Amino acid sequence: MKKTDLIRYLDEIGDEVNQVNLEIWNRPELSGEEAKSADLYRKVLSKHGFLIREVGPEMPHAFIGEYGSGSPVIAVLAEYDALPGLSQAVDTKPNPVAKHGPGHGCGHNLLGAAALGAALAVKKYLADTGKQGTIRFYGCPEEEFLIGKVKMIKAGAFEGCDLALSWHPMNVNAALESAYLANNSIKFKFHGISAHAAQSPESGRSALDAVELMNVGANYLREHVIDDARIHYTITNAGGSPNIIPEEAESWYYIRAPHRRDVESITARLLKIAEGAALMTETRVEHTVLGGCYHLLPNSVLHELTYKNMTEIDPPSYTEQELEFARALQESLDPELVEGEIQKFIALDEEKPCIHQGVLDPQQAKSVIVSGSSDSGDVSWIMPMNLFLTAAWPLGVPAHSWQATAASGSSLGTKGMHYAAQILTGIAYDLLNDPALVAAAQAEFKDRTKNAKYVSPLSD
Ligand SMILES: [Zn+2]
Incomplete structure (x- = not known):
């Protein structure tokens, strides 16, 4: 045959x-x-x-x-x-x-x-x-x-x-x-303290502020990674009503690069940025790796x-x-x-x-x-x-x-x-x-x- x-x-x-x-x-x-x-x-x-x-x-x-x-x-x-x-x-x-x-x-x-x-x-x-x-x-x-x-x-x-x-x-x-492109898919959940946004803003700690500051940090990171890397995100939870300081907020990131090792090193730096955002806002962050590939x-x-x-x-x-x-x-x-x-x-x-x-x-x-x-x-x-x-x-x-x-x-x-x-x-x-x-x-x-x-x- x-x-x-x-x-x-x-x-x-x-x-x-x-x-x-x-x-x-x-x-x-x-x-x-x-x-x-x-x-x-x-x-x-x-x-x-x-x-x-x-x-x-x-x-x-x-x-x-x-x-x-x-x-x-x-x-x-x-x-x-x-x-x-x-x-x-x-x-x-x-x-x-x-x-x-x-x-x-x-x-x-x-x-x-x-x-x-x-x-x-x-x-x-x-x-x-x-x-x-x-x-x-x-x-x-x-x-x-x-x-x-x-x-x-x-x-x-x-x-x-x-x-x-x-x-x-x-x-x-x-x-x-x-x-x-190798890829990591990660969700970042920030936990803050809710409060009335007008009555007692000083007692609140905004999880949404942390999400936004993390995004700013990630956007500055772009200048210092290899040209072929890709970092994209969405905000999957931005809180509810404007008069409540968000107790919880969440973002979802993809990190991509031609080689798995670059994805891993960029991910490690992004985790530091998340920690930094939490530190700045006196919130707490946890991340979940949803997936990744080679x-x-x-x-x-x-x-x-x-x-x-x-x-x-x-x-x-x-x-x-x-x-x-x-x-x-x-x-x-x-x-x-x-x-x-x-x-x-x-x-x-x-x-x-x-x-x-x-x-x-x-x-x-x-x-x-x-x-x-x-x-x-x-x-x-x-x-x-x-x-x-x-x-x-x-x-x-x-x-x-x-x-x-x-x-x-x-x-x-x-x-x-x-x-x-x-x-x-x-x-x-x-x-x-x-x-x-x-x-x-x-x-x-x-x-x-x-x-x-x-x-x-x-x-x-
Ligand atoms: Zn396909």
């Missing part, structure tokens, strides 16, 4: 996989609430002979679907959570299906379904050839909270895997060697293998109607932003494309910056992992936008997903047939983590 036979099999099961994709797009579930999406995957995988294992009662929407025996044990990562407020029909203008409802603005409907397609194809290969090897479909909830895989790692769900395969829907076809650890063996498969397998082509839809979605964006995005990797003399066709070469791919965070980063720190993007959205469409929701539910999304499933399958095929590749990826991983072991961002 050749790789091309397996790629052809993906066409055969294309409708079944796409049905799952569209069902999940049509019924978006937020992080932590992905009961129906997870159940749908469990059902389809069981039907195809996968053994379903649960991660634990504290994570009811996380599970593993496994087929095969022996090594290599290949994990393919699936996500299926949606985003609040991004409900949108397959339309070229804002048109929510449910007003303020959730929507798949990050394309996780595609992300999970491509993983399903690949898992089913690899299963077919293992079943038909009797080859040794195991494929594991990882149903990972709560990615948008940046916590699902971190908790799954802590629960031991990834034990026994040799390597992991991952991808994300985006607006270009590219294999990435570095991506994702940046992607590169693995050049898997990166090269991914790029090779992306160029071996033909990227999708589009109908006139699809190109028209892509162009209309692109035109709904700020033209300067779109132009800026395109110019990063498309030569100026080429006609401005509305959807990326072809594959960025490794040099061009370096200009694709994925500056969000993902809990997939953590998986790359416990085993070798790849990452690639496919064009599921028109060029210039950013993640977490209504345009991304629209494209993710359209045939553009389906085509990007199908291409991703083919690439994942191709990589798995190569790994199953070449033990030296698995060994090389693992040796590189071992070397890269020699002096930098994974420590869970979550405390016990």
Whole structure:
């Protein structure tokens, strides 16, 4: 059985996989609430002979679907959570299906379904050839909270895997060697003394003053951290009525940087700022780490293998109607932003494309910056992992936008997903047939983590 036979099999099961994709797009579930999406995957995988294992009662929407025996044990990562407020029909203008409802603005409907397609194809290969090897479909909830895989790692769900395969829907076809900012998510709660704000202000100590002074301190800190760091906050409790000095107030911070160690050192300084604000206002502060995650650890063996498969397998082509839809979605964006995005990797003399066709070469791919965070980063720190993007959205469409929701539910999304499933399958095929590749990826991983072991961002 050749790789091309397996790629052809993906066409055969294309409708079944796409049905799952569209069902999940049509019924978006937020992080932590992905009961129906997870159940749908469990059902389809069981039907195809996968053994379903649960991660634990504290994570009811996380599970593993496994087929095969022996090594290599290949994990393919699936996500299926949606985003609040991004409900949108397959339309070229804002048109929510449910007003303020959730929507798949990050394309996780595609992300999970491509993983399903690949898992089913690899299963077919293992079943038909009797080859040794195991494929594991990882149903990972709560990615948008940046916590699902971190908790799954802590629960031991990834034990026994040799390597992991991952991808994300985006607006270009590219294999990435570095991506994702490491992140900490922390809430700061200040406790003061309430008093009548006019009658006896001298007897009160404002928790809100402390929150505001901490924000001032954090804003001064910005000048003294690395350029690529990001610090953002909201005030989640600012007290109640103006005539009552707030006894309690709370802020919520994200601290991000390209390397986990920078996130940790900036966090340590931010904790001092919180203490300083408490000292200034004679209040008390406590902080809770809600979550945190790692940046992607590169693995050049898997990166090269991914790029090779992306160029071996033909990227999708589009109908006139699809190109028209892509162009209309692109035109709904700020033209300067779109132009800026395109110019990063498309030569100026080429006609401005509305959807990326072809594959960025490794040099061009370096200009694709994925500056969000993902809990997939953590998986790359416990085993070798790849990452690639496919064009599921028109060029210039950013993640977490209504345009991304629209494209993710359209045939553009389906085509990007199908291409991703083919690439994942191709990589798995190569790994199953070449033990030296698995060994090389693992040796590189071992070397890269020699002096930098994974420590869970979550405390016990
Ligand atoms: Zn995402």
